[in-house]
Amino acid sequence: MRARYGADGLDVIGINVDANRDDADRFLREVPIEFEIVFDPRGELAKEFKIRGMPSSYVFDRTGKLVKTHVGFRDAKKDENEGALKALLQQSTQ
Helix, strand or coil: HHHHHHCCCCCCCCEEECCCCHHHHHHCCCCCCCCEEEEEECCCCHHHCCCCCCCEEECCCCCEEEEEEEECCHHHHHHHHHHHHHHHHHHHHC
């Protein structure tokens, strides 16, 4: 999504909660990504956002307001979620 919509203002930040940073680094070498990763081995952000499952996604508008959350990943909802994201990006530039 970031590669597709970064020019429209989308930014992505991943939160890694692995207790062992080496595990996370090993995974990221095998599955390279192109967005920022924040390491949170104590799970402080997970507690703050009351994470109910993994992966969890939080969509904020340009003002920092939380507008959408997703728990888990469902391929059947991929197009719907992308459409909502595109609409938010268009809306926030008008």
